[in-house]
Amino acid sequence: MAKTKHLKVKRSPGDELIQGLIYLFIGIFALITLLPFVYIVAGSFATEKELTERAFFLFPHTISFNAYQYIFKTGDVVKGLSNSLFVTILGVLINMFLSCTLAYPLSRTYFKGRIFFTNMVIITMLFSGGMVPTYMLVSNVLHLKNTYWSLWLPGAVNAFNMIIIKNYFQGLPAELEEAARMDGGNDAQIFLKIILPLSKPVIASVSLFYAVAHWNSYFDAMMYISDKNKEVIQIVLRRIIFLTSSVATEGGFDWGLFGMPPEKAVKMATTVVATVPILVVYPFIQKYFTQGVMVGSVKG
Structure with a gap:
């Protein structure tokens, strides 16, 4: 067999100059x-x-x-680091579970009402209840004050991150799902065994977004957490x-x-x-x- 030669693209002096300026x-x-x-x-x-x-x-x-x-x-920093680590890890798991399970049906063209539910998600990016109603809901209605659920539930699904996951799911080859259905796979099996393993890039990226948000959670923790042992x-x-x-x-x-x-x-x-x-x-x-x-x- 003849060996394949790797041809190098010859750049002009102008291209080399532009590339050098870009690196600089x-x-x-x-x-x-x-x-x-x-x-x-x-x-x-x-x-x-x-x-x-x-x-x-x-x-x-x-x-x-x-x-x-x-x-x-004093030991407060070590306690705060362990609390933040717990809030971040469990918070990311909650975020990704809810975001992925919501993104999957919205990415399927055969799902009835997908346009309606997608628009409902997008509306939450434009309008919110405001700080005071949210505080009253979390503290007085749901009684989540001084619990970590007050840091997890209000932002359990970020609309922007969910849409990124949805678009990635939509971009995967439809033939893979069709082949799995012909082999007798149901939606849960397709989601767990085909969609998620092929979505490592977007899962890793969005997980980082959620992790940074939880780690830097300051204002919500200041409002809802007054127990010193639970401070992040x-x-x-x-x-x-x-x-x-x-x-x-x-x-x-x-x-x-x-x-x-x-x-x-x-x-x-x-x-x-x-x-x-x-x-x-x-x-x-x-x-x-x-x-x-x-x-x-x-x-x-």
Whole structure:
């Protein structure tokens, strides 16, 4: 057999110049995006002297862990992280279960009333009951205050995310479903054994959207959760930031060589603690992210 030769497309000098400019622009944009976060991470390990004398730096001359020691010393941050992790994981499972089971019938052309129900979903993107009626419904009617259900149920299905999943389901080859029906498969079997396994990109992408929303849930948690043992990490860090003015006056604790942590370093450390856990998730689903969002948004 003759070996297949890979032909390289020869670019003109103009094409090479444009490609170089594109890479340069992307690189500059990436640096602009990354540098502030690197500074926050570096500042969280810096001493008060360095934060005062240096306006901007990427590596502290002297590394101090006092800011992290301060925010972790009471145990509230660890409790808040575990609560947020629980809220995020279970919340994403609820969101994806309801979103996928709603998107599947709406993506089938033979489903009677699919246009009506799809329009009803779209209406929720344009109109809402408002903050006060929602609070009264959750607190006084459903009696969900001080329970995590107050964070899960009001936003159990995001209309935009559901439509992305629906459009992705619609774009899958109809022949697969027809073949499964000829083999005796019902709707549940087709959904579980054919549709979901082929929809990993959109499931991973939308799961990330829901996970970020739950992890950053601040306002809803502030309204509905007053039990300190159920506070999520965002509320715990908010309280720590408000109390940083008392750092300099705290006694009875050995801060070591560098003394008490500066307020600015404590605020930077809280930002790192709140941001890093959700960033860790992204590399695992990055390969699905672009494909899932783009295909789900343009097909159908």
